[in-house]
Amino acid sequence: MINIEELSITFSTFHGKVHVLDKVSLSVNRREILAIVGESGSGKSVTAYSILGLLDKNAEISNGHIYFDEEDLTKLSPNKIQKYRGKRIGMVFQEPMSALHPTMRIGDQLVNVIKRHRKLSKKDAYPIMLDMLKDVHFDNPEDIAKKYPHQLSGGMRQRIVIALAMSGQPELLIADEPTTALDVTIQAEILNLIKELVQKHNTAVLLITHDLGVVKEVGDRVCVMYGGNIMESGSVDQIFESPRHPYTKALLSALPNHVDRSERLQEITGEIPDLKNRPEGCIFYSRCSEGKSTCTEKAPACMQVSEAHHVYCWEVHS
Numbered sequence: 291m292i293n294i295e296e297l298s299i300t301f302s303t304f305h306g307k308v309h310v311l312d313k314v315s316l317s318v319n320r321r322e323i324l325a326i327v328g329e330s331g332s333g334k335s336v337t338a339y340s341i342l343g344l345l346d347k348n349a350e351i352s353n354g355h356i357y358f359d360e361e362d363l364t365k366l367s368p369n370k371i372q373k374y375r376g377k378r379i380g381m382v383f384q385e386p387m388s389a390l391h392p393t394m395r396i397g398d399q400l401v402n403v404i405k406r407h408r409k410l411s412k413k414d415a416y417p418i419m420l421d422m423l424k425d426v427h428f429d430n431p432e433d434i435a436k437k438y439p440h441q442l443s444g445g446m447r448q449r450i451v452i453a454l455a456m457s458g459q460p461e462l463l464i465a466d467e468p469t470t471a472l473d474v475t476i477q478a479e480i481l482n483l484i485k486e487l488v489q490k491h492n493t494a495v496l497l498i499t500h501d502l503g504v505v506k507e508v509g510d511r512v513c514v515m516y517g518g519n520i521m522e523s524g525s526v527d528q529i530f531e532s533p534r535h536p537y538t539k540a541l542l543s544a545l546p547n548h549v550d551r552s553e554r555l556q557e558i559t560g561e562i563p564d565l566k567n568r569p570e571g572c573i574f575y576s577r578c579s580e581g582k583s584t585c586t587e588k589a590p591a592c593m594q595v596s597e598a599h600h601v602y603c604w605e606v607h608s
């Protein structure tokens with residue numbers, strides 16, 4: 291569905307160039323939820339925004355490709371990429387209010403988007419809108435359609451945003467921290483809803499989170515990111531049960547209850563290096579407990595440790 295190959299992104303800042311993504315490669319398949327997990331600043335959102343063509347103006351794609359069904363999105367003009375957004379690639383962000391019009395009824399917002407994406411009249415879009423509200427678990431769609439966003443709870447608003455994101459029947463849904471702003475009791479409901487819609491509509495999902503509990507709950511595969519690099523990728527079981535990268539191991543063992551492993555990601559000691567001066571070798575070296583001299587010389591090559599389980603670490607090579 292989507293295939294990112296060796297993507298590098300640099301931001302020009304007042305203090306010089308910051309290399310925030312360094313040869314990131316990942317892919318998401320149809321009907322699959324790929325979770326990207328990592329600490330703050332690891333490059334999760336920049337990866338998502340690059341797919342959507344929504345990078346800040348000071349960003350430059352200095353290397354790589356983003357293939358979406360064979361088309362390289364990095365080569366498209368802003369106008370062309372806009373046609374993908376919303377229609378073929380849906381988006382759900384952390385704060386639902388940012389995606390909703392505050393003074394327009396829910397039903398009208400959905401009808402407008404359905405009309406635009408599916409080229410339908412208002413009359414034909416109306417029953418689809420009611421079905422979409424049912425799809426996101428409202429059993430009183432006519433009533434909900436008449437409401438304004440401020441009349442709904444945070445969880446209900448996020449369900450509306452998911453309905454909006456799905457209204458173009460997207461092939462890929464990008465969800466950036468979709469449950470972070472919500473009450474813990476509502477989080478599972480939203481995650482289950484995403485899972486259900488993926489199955490029903492054959493969508494692929496790129497889920498961005500710093501919450502390992504969320505990964506465990508809904509992810510099929512995981513990419514662990516650190517300092518703009520992928521450290522390890524594999525199935526949820528591979529990453530949780532047999533992590534190979536020292537960073538993944540540190541993240542998991544830092545969990546208060548690492549038997550359960552359904553907790554939020556804890557910060558591990560040390561800081562991400564200055565991305566203006568990326569080290570020659572492994573970006574994680576300064577915080578790694580297993581580092582050796584090779585690690586400072588060149589960035590680790592990708593090592594396949596078992597089917598679909600990849601690790602970028604010299605220690606695993608040895």
Ligand SMILES: Nc1ncnc2c1ncn2[C@@H]1O[C@H](COP(=O)(O)OP(=O)(O)OP(=O)(O)O)[C@@H](O)[C@H]1O
Pocket residue numbers: 301302303308310328329330331332333334335336337346348500565
């Ligand atoms: N416009 C910009 N100019 C300069 N640096 C930027 C810009 N946007 C993002 N960055 C930097 O890119 C790096 C990656 O940011 P990104 O938002 O992708 O991290 P993240 O993993 O999503 O973290 P968080 O969970 O905090 O959102 C950070 O160091 C951030 O400061």
